[in-house]
Amino acid sequence: MATKLISALFMLFFSLLANAEYQPSYSFERYIKTITVHADGTNEVLDEALDKVETEKGIKSASQADLSYIKGMQKIQIVEAYTIKPDGRKVKVTKENIRERDDPTSNGADIFSDTKHKIILYPEVSVGSKLYSKVKTTNFKSLFKNHFI
Secondary structure, three states, rough: HHHHHHHHHHHHHHHHHHOOOOOOOOEEEEEEEEEEOOOOOEEEEEEEEEEEOOHHHHHHHHOOOEEEOOOOOOOEEEEEEEEEOOOEEEEOOOOHHHHEEEEHOOOOOOOOEEEEEEEOOOOOOOOOOEEEEEEEEEEEOOOOOOOOO
């Protein structure tokens, strides 16, 4: 009888621990995507995002933004990016905080990839910071002539 009581208390204790409230590492406060399509199938995409860092884990996962594009078909421009500190102060992303690199799948492989990555490194990110970006992607060559995909 005592063993059953101890087992029941043990399970009750650990079930209460497992019922902890979920908190995301970061959250999306705003995301606006505007697409302008031309008759020849080419287009421009303007992405505007505002994310909020909620936890310490969120600092690591949200403080970098990886933007991929196909060099032979697209051009990517970071129009504006900055960190909004919890006190309201804005810290702009400088050119030194933007990296460009090849796609890692083509690194040492027998395949060719025209995919490139622009990495935004947000400065001074802490819990409660907001990360803003406005990125314009120009698709100057469509996959199928005169078609938007």
